Amino acid sequence: IGTGGPFGAEGPIIATGGALGSLIGQIIHVTADERKILLAAGAAAGMSATFDSPVSAVLLAVELLLFEYRPRSLVPVALASAVAAATRSLFAGGADFSVPTIQAASLTTLLVYVLLGAIVGAIAVGITRAVYWIEDMYDELPIHWMWWPALGAVAVGIIGMIDPGTLGVVYSN
Numbered sequence: 001i002g003t004g005g006p007f008g009a010e011g012p013i014i015a016t017g018g019a020l021g022s023l024i025g026q027i028i029h030v031t032a033d034e035r036k037i038l039l040a041a042g043a044a045a046g047m048s049a050t051f052d053s054p055v056s057a058v059l060l061a062v063e064l065l066l067f068e069y070r071p072r073s074l075v076p077v078a079l080a081s082a083v084a085a086a087t088r089s090l091f092a093g094g095a096d097f098s099v100p101t102i103q104a105a106s107l108t109t110l111l112v113y114v115l116l117g118a119i120v121g122a123i124a125v126g127i128t129r130a131v132y133w134i135e136d137m138y139d140e141l142p143i144h145w146m147w148w149p150a151l152g153a154v155a156v157g158i159i160g161m162i163d164p165g166t167l168g169v170v171y172s173n
Contacts (some may be wrong), residue, residue: 010047017046017063021080037073041080042067049084057081 025035044061048054051170058074058081066073105113138148160167 012049013046013050014043014060018043021045033073036066037076040073042075044077044104046082048081049088052085052088054078054081054085057084 019042022035022036022139024042025038030038040061043065044054044057047060048057050059058078061077061081062069062074066077068074123159138145138151141148142150144149156167
């Protein structure tokens with residue numbers, strides 16, 4: 001985040017919510033598993049309150065932080081997310097992003113979506129491999145690892161000079 005990379009609002013709010021959950025777990029002296037659940041609950045609550053998305057916040061927290069779908073971990077995360085969404089509605093109203101009414105798609109349209117999904121999935125595999133390749137290339141650099149984030153910041157800066165629209169959260173898109 002300090003290098004200006006594209007983390008948007010999700011990264012900081014998830015990290016802040018997770019840190020608060022973990023801090024509460026340290027204050028009340030719970031087990032390591034329970035502290036992990038509190039961390040995930042805080043992260044989900046932060047995302048839910050920020051984006052008014054309680055269900056996706058729970059799924060994200062479970063997928064990225066818990067790696068399990070057991071009731072003892074899923075229920076506290078879901079409750080924290082629901083309370084955060086309700087609190088947001090109380091103070092801030094509805095969602096920040098309006099979604100227009102979408103008409104039912106035809107069978108042809110659905111087939112195009114399936115094809116498009118397969119193409120985008122293949123592209124995603126290529127991008128993921130490219131990212132890992134770039135990370136591996138950092139090991140070959142003749143500079144200390146401490147300078148790697150600065151090198152990334154220079155790359156982000158050059159891209160931002162070419163297209164300033166890539167800097168920021170670009171919610172307008």
